[in-house]
Structures are given as C-alpha cells and as structure tokens.
Amino acid sequence: MLTVSQRATVLPASPIRRLVPYANAAKARGTKVYHLNIGQPDIATPECALQAVRENRVQVVSYTDSAGNLSYREGLVEYYKKLGIGLEPRDIIVTQGGSEAILFAFLGCMDPGDEVLIPEPFYANYNGFAQEAGIKVVPIPSSIENDFALPPVEEFERRITPRTRAIMICNPNNPTGYLYSQGEIEQLGAIASRYDLYILADEVYREFCYDGHKHFSVMQLRGLEDRTILMDSVSKRYSLCGVRVGAFICRNRELVAAVLKYAQARLCPGTYSQMAAEAALKAPESYFKQVYDEYVARRNFMVNALNAMPGVYSPMPKGAFYTQVRLPLHDADAFALWLLEEFEYQGQTVMIAPASGFYATPGLGKDEARLAYVLKIEDLRAAMETLAVALKRYTGR
Template sequence: MPNISKRGLEMPASPIRRLVPFSEDAKSRGITVYHLNIGQPDIKTPEVAIEAMNKLKIKTIEYSHSAGIESYRRKLVEYYKNLGINIDKNQILVTTGGSEAISLTFLSCMDPGDEVIVPEPFYANYYGFATAASIKVVPVASSIDDGFALPAIGEIEKMITPRTKAIFICNPNNPTGYLYSREELEQLRDVVKKHKLYLFSDEVYRDFCYTDKPHMSVMHLEGIEQNTVMIDSVSKKYSECGLRIGMMVSKNRDIIDTALKFAQARLSPPSLGQIAAEASLDTPASYFKEVHKEYIKRRDFLVEGLNKIPGVYTPVPKGAFYTVARLPVDNADKFCQWILSDFSYKNQTVMMAPASGFYTTPGKGIDEVRIAYVLNIENLKNAIETLEKALEAYPGRK
C-alpha cells in the first residue's frame, strides 16, 4: 500500500473540532452540550442577506470571476473607504472564506522552507495552512499573565533568520481576544520595513473591539503599503460562517496578481455566498450597535463567572469573542475530553477547545482552554455552572 504523504502526516488535527465525536456521543445519550469550542455565533444573520437569498430568481448558478463578482468588489471598495482604507477593486480578491485568503497569501508570498513569525497562541488553522504550503511557523511567546500583549519587539527580532519572510498577526486576536494598539502596530511596521518582510494581518474580528480607541488596520500603516496583506471575512461580522466568503486585500498588485493565478485554478469563490455577502454590505448600523452591546454583556458575564471559580483565571478580552482561561487541571486536553465523555451536571456538559492546539511550543497551554462567548447569557450561565461542578469532580484537578 502506498504511503500517506509527509505533508498529510504532519497536518495537525483541529483542537476546535477534534472532540466532535465525544460531543456527538454525549448528545446521543440525551445530554445538552454547550458549544463554547467554536466561533459560531448564535446572532441572527442580517435580514438584508436573507432577503437577497429568498428573492433570488436565477435559472443557472454560474461561476463568478475568479477574483469575485465585480459589483461586490466595487461595493467592498466603498465599505473599506469608510474605514479609511483606500483601495480599488483590483486590490481585492474574494476567497472561499478567510481560510482560503490565508492559504493564497502563504502560497503567493512564500516558498517552501520559508518562515513566518506568529505571536503564540494563534488561531490553530494557521499552522495547518502553513503545513499545507510547506512553510515553517516560528512562534514568539505571549503570556496570559499580561493579557497576551504583543511580545517585546526585541523578542520578535531575535526570531528573524535568513529564511524569515513574514510576520503574521490576528487583530483582534483569536484565540486570546487581545487588541493590538497603534504603538504596537507601528513597532511591527518598523521591523517589517527594516528587515524587508511581509506583514500579514487577519482582521476578521475588527467589528468586535471593546475599547474607546477604534480598530487600526495594517492597511493604515504608512511606508509599508507594498508589504502588507489584510485578511477579512463575512463569517463573524454578519454571522454568516456558512457562506464561506472572505477577502484578501493588498496594495501590492504582484501579490494579488499571483494569488489570482491560484484562484483561477480553483475557478471561483461561491456565487450564492457572494450574492448574500454583497447584500450584507447594506446592513444598517443599528444591527452592529446591538450586536456590539450583546457581546460586551456576554464577555463581562463570562469573565466574571470564570474568575469566580476557584483556581480559574482569564484576562479581560479587548476584542473578538474569545478568551483563553487557565484551569486548575493537570491536562486541559484530557479534561476537555473527560467533561464530554464522563461528566454531566443537570444533564448538561460543556465543549471547549484545548488551548495546547493554539501553540506549537511543546508544553505550552497545557492547562488552558479557549472559550468562545457566542451563546446567549442564559446558556453561558448554565455552561459556567456546569464547568465549576466539573472542575470539582475532575480526578486530575490540581
């Protein structure tokens, strides 16, 4: 029998979805599972998107342009202009989710064996995309003790080697909820400029910022316009995860032109998804205002509830809708499986993502979990109560 590819063997399993069989088994036993493991909001999708789908009258669902439907890209230009990002339609590539935007960025900008520096912990799928592209992720450590702030610039510079090609950030951050400041971004700009690197920025959570200061994009940084690539998506801001529509944005035309060649090979992003995504750009401001208020309520409720549990600590996230919590357990991977397979309280249990899967440094995150506060307050209340009882009963409690 032929061997599985080395790339396939090195591909990591998702810490977000790896425990799904245990969740399904719990549900088959009649247990309610509160899904705090994945960033799937329970917020309603904007009505304008649903209406666009319901009113659709077409006889054939055709391929779109490989870069995305032109009317959608033109409308995105206006959307970004309102954010102070001035681009044209040819500097936008519509992708199959933010995931494909990341993959195309890696494939277009980096060669096999090149290195990308990423603050750790980071969104687990970055490592999967990097593995598929045969590039090396070089982690630079951040800590729960200071809220996962950007590591000192000097520490990042220490990681730079002749094979380093890029620095990759997520702002606001998944999984930590950290929001990078203007000062931190300007420090990154200086390093990128000094060492002639790319700066990739995943900004799909820009609409979820909980500070007085507005979100700052890498597209706002002056002097490195040809070095930056911004990743965006409709999944979170419009609660449209299943549309699978993302964007790759750069003022570097060589990057976009190169990515377009890969995009042509996959033909086109989802046509129906683009129709709904284009309609979503007409979502009223009141929608975002209400969603923003709701997530602040959920964040505050969750953080307060977690920190009241003996031995549990989580910082206050400044953005996105995740937090990383430290638990008094010997091994969070084992605990997250045990709570699904061997525990329930009031016929309920909780599914979380072990944080070790968001690190590549061995031993890191062993007692941490990522929790997504994407459920309503009542469900969060039940989940927190269940988690507290589980920690009391867990055989491996520290």
C-alpha cells in the same frame, strides 16, 4: 503497500473540532452540550443577506469572476473607505472564506522552507495552512501574565533568519481576545520595513472592539503599502459562517497578480455566497449596535463567572468573542475529553477548546483553554455553573 502522504500525516488536527465525535456521543446519550469551543455566533444573520438569496432571479448559476464579482468588490471598497482604508477593486480577491485568503497569502509570499513569525497562542488552523504551503511557523510566545500583549520587538528580531519572509498577526486576536494597539502595529511595521518582510493581518473580528478601544489596521500603515496584506471574512461580522466568503487584500500589484493565479486554479467563489455577502454590506448600523451590546454583556458575564471560580483566571478581552483562560489543572486536553466522556451535571456538560492546539511551542498552554462567549446569557449561565461543578469534581488536577 498504499500509504497516506507524509504531508497529510503531519497535518495537525483541529483543537476546535477534533472532539466533535465525543460531543456527538454525549448528545446521543441524552446529555445537553454547551458549545464553548467554537466561534459560531447564535446572532441572527442580517435579513438583507437572507432576502437577497431567497428573492434572486438567477436563471443559470454560472461561474463568477475568479477575483470575485466586480459589484461585490466595489461594495467592499466603499466598506473599507468608511474605515479610512483606501482601496481599488483590483486590490481585492474574493476568497472561499478567510481560510483561503490565509492560504493564498502563504502561497503568494513564501516558498517551501520559508518562515513566518506569529505571536502565540494563535488561531490553530494557521499551523495547518503553513503545513499545506510547506512553510514554517516560528512562534513568538506571549503570556497570560500580561493578558497576551504583543511580545517585545527584541523577541521578533532574534528569531529572524535568512528564511524569514513575513510577520503575521490576528487582530483582534483569536484565541485570546487581545486587541493590538496602533503603537504595537506600528512596531511590527517598523520590523517589517527594517528586515524587508511582509506583514500579514487576519482582521476578521474588526467590528468587535470593546470598552472604547479602536481597531487599527495594518492597511493604515504609511509607506508600507507594498508589504501589507489584509485577510478578511464575512463569517463573524455578519453571522455568515456558512457562506464561506473572505477576501485577500493587498496594494502590491505583482503579489495580487500572482495570487490571482491560485484563484483561477480553483475557478471562482460561489454565486449565492457572494450574493449574500454583497447584500450584507447594506446591513444597518442598528444591527451592529445590537450585536456589539450583546457581546459586551456576554463577555462581562462569562469573564466575571470564570474569575469567580477557584484557581481560574481569565483576562478581560478587548475584542473578538473569545477568552483564553488558565485552569487549575495540568492537562486541559484530558479535562476536555473527560467533560464529554464521563461528566454530566443536571443532564448537561460543556465543550471547550484545549489551548495546547493554539501554540506551536511544545508544552505551552497545557493548563489553558479557549472559551467562546457566543451563546445567549441564559445558556452561558448554565454553562458556567456546569463548568464550575466539573472543576470541583475533576480528579486529574
């Protein structure tokens, strides 16, 4: 009898996307669904990126370099130079989205059975990538009580075993919106140095740091060049989610050479995708200023609206465009499904991402959900009004 592989069987479903069939069914019934579940910006893509694809002169769409086009990697060197991060093109492997960069990092740094320490809650797909690589995620719980700040150093140290190979963070954090300070990053660097570990950082939300807070990259840690890995993406920065272009970045020549073999096995990143991503590097500062101001306004509106609802608590995110909220109920998964299957208010409902999928520790996050403030304020206003009514009507508290 044919069976599905055990690997595929245990691979977790995405808490961000697994309710999509129910959202589609609600739409088919004529219900408008406000998508607060996914980080899909409605901000316009920079015109220079769209124009580069529209007006290209390519006659043959051929394979590109497995590491990515040299001109794009040279452009990325200049981009990071402005951030105080010194790189060479050979330190960069262009990937098919930030997702592939994460998978490459896991495959390059760890063998099956090895362990990576990650503060939770964390981006849900880390679990899936770890399963694919055959490694174990060891969660370090953080708490909404202190707005998901970095857990104490002792919590990391007591979970280190002979199989521990790396520490990983997302900064600014998805799903919480927490921004790790320079001091917190340096604490992680000290642990990595003391226990001979890699330190992996998903920094795709770097441009979205609010209220005067500044981003500090792991690539700025001194003396740790051989053990720091940056995973990046153009998806959120330039509203280019669909081009699927990211980057694996490391100054460790041996590790980059090893990861390049994975890049060669999948041949190359896309021609037109890199064309758009390279052109996006020319986006004017005015573009980022407009985007920044828009997200600050959306954040302030949504967080204030949430905290005005009885029993709801949302920290004020310092970065990214998400907040992880505590809801006055016992099972956010059941509530999220109810919103799509049974509830509507004035012909509309909301789709949220239950937080249990962002934890690796069973039982955590059952009363929490991640909400993305990626909709214009007019839509956020309608979504918050709808959510408030839903919480009042829901009987499964």
